[in-house]
Amino acid sequence: xxxxxxxxxxTGMDARSTTRASHGDDWIIIRVASALSRPMPNAxxxxxxxxxxxxxxxxxxxQLRDEAQAEDVVQETLLAALSGSGFSGQSSLRTWLxxxxxxxxxxxxxxxxxxxxxxxxxxxxDSEMDIEEFxxxxxxxxxxxxxxxxxGDPEAALNQRQFLDMMDLCLEKLPPNTARVFxxxxxxxxxxxxxxxxxxxxxxxxxxxLYRARMALRLCLEQNWFSGKxxxx
Amino acid sequence: xIRNALGHVISCKDASRLxxxxxDAPLSAWQRLVLRLHLAVCTGCARVERQIxxxxxxxxxxxx
Numbered sequence: 683x684x685x686x687x688x689x690x691x692x693t694g695m696d697a698r699s700t701t702r703a704s705h706g707d708d709w710i711i712i713r714v715a716s717a718l719s720r721p722m723p724n725a726x727x728x729x730x731x732x733x734x735x736x737x738x739x740x741x742x743x744x745q746l747r748d749e750a751q752a753e754d755v756v757q758e759t760l761l762a763a764l765s766g767s768g769f770s771g772q773s774s775l776r777t778w779l780x781x782x783x784x785x786x787x788x789x790x791x792x793x794x795x796x797x798x799x800x801x802x803x804x805x806x807x808d809s810e811m812d813i814e815e816f817x818x819x820x821x822x823x824x825x826x827x828x829x830x831x832x833x834g835d836p837e838a839a840l841n842q843r844q845f846l847d848m849m850d851l852c853l854e855k856l857p858p859n860t861a862r863v864f865x866x867x868x869x870x871x872x873x874x875x876x877x878x879x880x881x882x883x884x885x886x887x888x889x890x891x892l893y894r895a896r897m898a899l900r901l902c903l904e905q906n907w908f909s910g911k912x913x914x915x
Numbered sequence: 916x917i918r919n920a921l922g923h924v925i926s927c928k929d930a931s932r933l934x935x936x937x938x939d940a941p942l943s944a945w946q947r948l949v950l951r952l953h954l955a956v957c958t959g960c961a962r963v964e965r966q967i968x969x970x971x972x973x974x975x976x977x978x979x
Binding site: 774776777780819820823824825826829830831832833836837839840845846849867868869874885888889892893896897899900903904 | 971
């Protein structure tokens with residue numbers, strides 16, 4: 683039986699979606715279903731959704747660290763957005779899509795947790811947690827080894843495209859599990875107890891991971907963006 | 916001098932941890948007090964405090 687899935691017309695999709703076929707047959711089934719199903723979604727709406735695909739992919743990739751899985755959850759998100767009538771126009775389209783993506787990613791992480799091989803991969807968080815160079819931020823007495831720089835007025839950077847690109851680079855440089863936890867907290871906006879439950883870690887571990895993520899991002903932005911922008915430390 | 920001594924009940928390492936934890940969980944009254952005393956005398960940590968708050972607004976922007 684052909685599943686009833688409404689997909690956008692092929693012309694509305696970018697090249698990446700076409701490569702989707704290489705991961706399995708389901709995309710072809712979706713294509714066929716799309717040719718058969720009526721009514722077709724509004725073409726403008728599909729195009730609007732597609733504009734957000736790049737962003738959704740970035741978030742999913744950082745979160746799942748697996749290209750095929752990231753494509754899957756983004757695909758599911760866009761399909762859900764196309765077939766559902768949930769968008770009320772009260773929030774921005776991107777916020778709404780991120781909300782759907784959040785559930786898809788949480789589901790994917792839950793599935794991952796059940797696979798023993800991947801579940802143990804999350805155990806690597808321990809090895810990410812005792813990186814010695816991290817403690818080099820402080821001298822043995824716990825004072826800053828190098829005094830944090832003055833960033834001047836950092837809010838001004840928020841309107842610059844290049845700054846957000848730099849944020850992306852810095853996020854990608856985080857150790858995988860650290861980045862995943864940070865994204866769950868700051869992009870998916872999960873509460874700390876939800877994250878602890880999902881990943882089966884205790885609150886103390888979570889705070890340490892988030893602390894390391896923030897300090898690493900701070901340092902990365904300082905070195906690559908804010909150095910020389912404020913008064914030298 | 917007393918102000919300085921009070922400010923160093925906790926180290927910069929502890930202070931930066933508390934600044935981060937505050938984003939995720941409420942601090943105890945004691946933690947709030949020693950953090951406040953430390954931030955009053957430590958420029959480095961005061962900068963980091965502002966930068967951690969900035970990170971949060973940067974991530975908000977990133978989401979939009």
